[in-house]
Amino acid sequence: MKHERHALAALTPEKDVIDDVVGKLCAPSSYQAFACRKLTDSPMPSLEILSEVVDRLKAVLFPGYYGDSEVTPDTLAYHTGCNLDVVFRKLADQIKRGYCFVCVGQNKACTGCEDQAMEKATAFLRSVPDIREKLVLDVQAAYEGDPAAKSPGETIFCYPSITALIHQRIAHELHELGVDIIPRIITEMAHSETGIDIHPGARIGKGFFIDHGTGVVIGETCIIGDNVRVYQGVTLGAKSFPKDENGNPVKGLARHPIVEDDVTIYSGATVLGRITVGKGSVIGANVWVTSDVAPGSRVMKAKVVDKG
Template structure:
């Protein structure tokens, strides 16, 4: 069928899709020098981080004790360059002025953003030894928590929780440093990759693990202690939140649970609101919890 026959319809649709009212809220206007962060590059950044944090398991498998310094050095150098560029894109996105490159602000906003991006990238890289240390405890927790696991190497290579946690801990550090947008992109990439949804704003202690993992949701203001274990399908979420005088949701308030040390939450449990699950408690599967649970409690369905 001839395209000419529908030329008027196509032109009309183009016009409707280009109107301001249609674009409001869904259009990011590109400014020179201020592109959005790239999902493709952020994926490479995550892979570089994993190859540095778990050398030999990610990246080049031929690395050994004689080449490890060179391997980490090359990857860190590339990571610094890529991360600086992506943080700059995030800063430009968040800036009201867009950090556009032009004669008026070439030496102003843009220069400041470039310097800040480089500073933030360096600050993140300085945190990587600490990230590796805490991720090592997560590997240990996953190994000790699963009788089917035969080695730490199997945990690192095969278990989705390590991919999810490495992405979460990277995103969390970037969020703490004040990097805009990128932490959320990284967390949603991990969500797509593993089925585990951990908001980068959550605070999670050491020796944390999730068995199986699929369908787990951890909200932005969750606080999780040390040696905590979750099973698949667990939701650590919020109840309905208050609205302001204009009917808009009030943001920035703590609205997700606090899980103290040594808590175990079994499959498909739902824990909602700013409640406290006491140290050493066990929450059984398929339970809806909206009130505080005392230390050492065992909450299960009634027979």
């Protein structure tokens, strides 16, 4: 034992080495590029708390599948009310933290954030029934669209696309309410878990089904109609974007595709730019598309359309 303690002591760095590294890492010049509000007067958004908020929302949206699996019709109101009460309080606090996080990055004075956060959390709570209605149609689309699915419930338990859509539809409502950073954190939780990357700003219609799902990317300004199906490896992305006088990308421009109703996009297809894929079209596997597709078209092989 004495020999082990001696060996461990020999592995301990000199105090002046620690002091030197600490000094460099704590110098404002080292962290000012990403400085967080917690270093001044307001805590950062919490990944742990936001994960709890999403888990409680899952238990509300699909009771029995998430949360308490023993919930019954007699106890449903109790469980739903308890979860929503916690969601409201914790979400309001996280929304406030998100506002403060953005404010410090833009050197703004943070005023009225608490009142705004309460208003946004209240508005979000009112949207939860609509979120469930959309998700139920997504579940039904997954069940009807995959012969391997034995029941709608199986898709809730097992399909990564349903997990990704739960997160995205929650995050999208918050995004539409003007909530800062929290929506992106929520969608990135699902991205890490499922390999499906859907920006919270994307507008997704009813009955959306992502089959398999791994590697799917759907950009911020993408608009997807009703009853659309995409397969693994599909990218709905930006072709290019203008830059300002300083060479930085101009934010907020519509740069992702519009996919109309009843479109199917097979695995590995890449659809780029603010183009429209017309209603009822089929995009084949591994196709590269950068120009409009007329309704009812079948695009089965790639071709060079320009040099842009």
